[in-house]
Amino acid sequence: MAERRAAVQAGLRAVAPMVAAVIPFGVTAGVAGLDAGLGAALTLGMSVIVFAGAAQLASIQLMDAGAAAPLVVMTALLINLRMLMYSAHLAAYFGYLPLRWRALMAYILTDQAYALSVPKMMNNASASNAHWFFIGVAIPLWVVWQLATAFGYWAGTAMPASWELGFIVPLIFLALLMPAVQSRPSVVAAVVAGSISVLGGGLPAGLGLTLGALTGILAGVLAEQWWRHE
Amino acid sequence: MNDSLWWVIIAIGVGTYLWRGSFLVFGGRLRLPGLVRRALNYVPPAVFAALVLPGILQVQADGHIDGPKLAAGMLAGLVAWQTKGTIITLAAGMIVLWSLRALLPG
Secondary structure (H helix, E strand, O other): OHHHHHHHHHHHHHHHHHHHHHHHHHHHHHHHHHHOOOOHHHHHHHHHHOOOHHHHHHHHHHHHOOOOHHHHHHHHHHHOOHHHHHHHHHHHHHOOOOHHHHHHHHHOOOHHHHHHHHHHHHOOOOHHHHHHHHHHHHHHHHHHHHHHHHHHHHHHHHOOHHHOHHHHHHHHHHHHHHHHOOOHHHHHHHHHHHHHHHHHHHOOOOHHHHHHHHHHHHHHHHHHHHHHHO | OHHHHHHHHHHHHHHHHHHHHHHHHHOOOOOOOHHHHHHHOOHHHHHHHHHHHHHHOOEOOOOOEOHHHHHHHHHHHHHHHHHOOHHHHHHHHHHHHHHHHHHOOO
16 A cells, blocks of 8 residues: 555656646647637547547647548648557556556657656556656646646636737647657658648648658658668 | 637547547557567657758758758757756747847848
8 A cells, every 4th residue: 555655656756847737738638729710629529538648639630620520530640650659669568457456547648658657667666666656756746747738728718819829839749849850761751741741731721731741651661661771 | 710720629639638548548458569569669759859940941942941940950959958957948949049049130
């Protein structure tokens, strides 16, 4: 019992700086929902139902641009595809837990919860309580995300357009992009995806983005193949 | 209109839960082919780059580029690369954008 509490507390300590970084992200999602005219229920409902910042921002942007529904869904699911990788990694360590545990962990799984929990679950000394650490990390992120989007929606009207707060959205993706570019093939993937996405700006909403992401993934795989054979 | 948007959000939510639960909840015996596993490694760089670039490099119909946004984005990219910090990246980008807007006419 004491060990469980210690594991949860260690999670809370580890996540504190991440929580601070999530606040502007969540506020931006709330403001974006307001600006797109989605209404409070849809904006806040999205935070509960989807609970994934990048996908929420991108889909709000697409809905606002009037993109076709299948394209919005496809783009959001493409953005969230990385969760599949996290799920595969976590399952190798948490597969022994009861189903209700795993079902909850899947719902609150985020980039940050995954990234912080990996060292815990791979360390033999802390592995048996790693799911409590995960809870300590993931629950505060969920709570703060809901509060931040609600605050953004509520306070958004008080923020004048001249502040150009919409520019925070690409900046947030920039902060997510940099740690993801760690190898030469991933640089190729990013450059190709970004270029096609810009060039496809004139296509119907969302198409350039989806096309860019797909060609970028393909370019990354091909580049990896190329350098391996060199 | 809002009714159909609810369905879009629900579809995204269900799909996202399928990703999150793919192995953790549903996939005791799920095995991905090697090529798919390798391709998944390039999802984050490709998706995030495709989201970033059109927001920073905004080309108008007349070929005019929003200079302050491009400069702010490039500097924020440098900060993100060096620090890997979210808040400092956001602060750097917004401060550069606001400064350039204030300094440059029209």
